[in-house]
Amino acid sequence: MSIYNIEDFNAVADGQTVNTVHIQAAVDAAYQAGGGTVRVPTGQFVTGTIHLKENVCIELAHGSTILGSTNIADYPQVDLPEYKSQKATGPQCALFYAEKADNIALTGTGTIDGRGDSFPTQGTDLEMRPRNIQFVSCNRVKVSGLTLRNSGMWMQHYNNCEDVLIENLNVYNHANANNDMIDIDSCRRVVVNNITGDTDDDGITIKSTGPAPCKDVAITNCVVHAHCNAIKIGTETTAHFENITLSNITISRSRNEKVHFGLENGISGISLEMVDGGVIDGITMDNINMDGVEVPIFIRIGARGRPYYTGIPRPGIGQIKRVSLSNIMIRNAGITGSSITGQPGFPIEDIYMSNIRFFTQGGVTEMPERHVDDMPLEYPEGTMFGTLPAAGMYIKHAKDIYMNGITVSADADDVRPAFYVESVDTLRINELNLKRVAQAVMECEACNSNKSVHEI
Structure with missing residues (x-):
């Protein structure tokens, strides 16, 4: 597979220039070639929504940082996905978004910082604040090695996906309300391994916000600091939860004393x-x-x-x-x-x-x-x-x-x-x-x- 360096598509690592069109151009070029790796080199790259596409891996080099734009206009509302769920009833946006894209990946040793405190909570605006990662109805998904920080809403939301591997992540999510660490929603065949997280809201969260079951899930070797619920199946529970195993989990209070939701020591x-x-x-x-x-x-x-x-x-x-x-x-x-x-x-x-x-x-x-x-x-x-x-x-x-x-x-x-x-x-x-x-x-x-x- 070919390598597509985003700097070759005119992305600028100055921490100020909004590079959405340049990074998306690299993704599109890899997709049109039948697949490839989009490389984010060392430096700070600001961007709005990037649509990840089939057979494309985005790889963040050591020392690289993706900074989410602080302008909500850089996160255009995505079309409502074909899969109907309680979390897809109105406008929604994300920093990295994919729907029905198979064989996709976010990997490397870099950082994705959503700068979510730029989007203040206003009433019931859950879907109007960007998640860092939102994948819907995708198969063969891998998210590995990254540091994930400061989402506007949930950090990472996998909805109706299959064959998902999430491993070796460091998560810190204290920028806003609803700052979950990870939400596995109506997914099948999921492995989560070696996650260290500190989050204002829930930590490891397994949901079914739509009609598809959540089953065949294995989660192990995680450290969770949370102000709400460290391990939670719920709250949304439309469909079945079957054959789910969690092991080797360490839970303790958050290192961040500011609480949007929950309790300083954690609810459950x-x-x-x-x-x-x-x-x-x-x-x-x-x-x-x-x-x-x-x-x-x-x-x-x-x-x-x-x-x-x-x-x-x-x-x-x-x-x-x-x-x-x-x-x-x-x-x-x-x-x-x-x-x-x-x-x-x-x-x-x-x-x-x-x-x-x-x-x-x-x-x-x-x-x-x-x-x-x-x-x-x-x-x-x-x-x-x-x-x-x-x-x-x-x-x-x-x-x-x-x-x-x-x-x-x-x-x-x-x-x-x-x-x-x-x-x-x-x-x-x-x-x-x-x-x-x-x-x-x-x-x-x-x-x-x-x-x-x-x-x-």
Whole structure:
């Protein structure tokens, strides 16, 4: 494949000249030749939207920087993609954009800096602020080796893509609201490896904003600092999530004290949220180490039922089942507590938790309200219930919950039990270790007829 140096197409590395037409000309030349590599040499190159095309790789040399233009006019609104989703209902723009382009890549050791603080948040303008990377309905995608900084909105959004490799990235995203680290949306066959990220909003986010499933995803060896949710499946959950594995993830507070969304220490470590009618089935998370988050684990079925596109019927209540969480170390958790909460008639099913160690702040001196409202229509967030009546985990509307080798230890004496259960059918806990909490399991008095089973 031929090399197309953007300086040969009159791009200027002065950090001021807007080089959109010159960089796009290099991409177009590579595409018209049947494919090639567009090279960004050392220096600072300012640009607006670049449309990546089939069989083209953009390679950023060591010491090179792509600077996003600070003029929104340099990000013309793209046509709405053929794939219909909740994130493609109105105007949208990106620094690097591709639709239905196969065999594309962004690689190298350079930097892409979106300078997203140039686009102040105004109401519900989510799609009017540029992402750094947005690929829709693309196959054989590779993003590797780069430093990604300061997007106007989400840092990188892969929507309805297949055969995606994302590896060896360093991400820092604290320029604006909605500054997620990575959003994998309705994609199939995705590998994410060796990502270090610090982000204002969510970290590793898996969504389905449209009708296509998100399945066959493997994510490993990542470090996540986030003000919101470090690992999240949701919030948009139109379609199914299947065969997804996350392993070897380290989670801790952001290095940036300024918070657009969330909490300084982060809202949650792990959130699984099914609120728009889909199904979460077959999720495995192993070897997760988290420090300082307010809510370590949040598993939630809601009934928001948001249609993914205009004219689509409102979806019903979805499902969460067959989830395995193992080898999770939780230190310095906040006082809120973790939770597993379904809805009446729609229990969360078949959750297996092994070798989970909750080390919490504790210190709650008065028992919180024991009956927690179901709040089916509310936005799902780990802190939505306030302080829960359990130092470890509150469980409601669930069945077949199995736990083995669980530790709940509070730094200060806590009047709450380790677990509080309500409307739970079959809860089994083996090898439970407690410190400075009131008791092991407390069951809602109104639930005696629900055939809950506790084996400790």
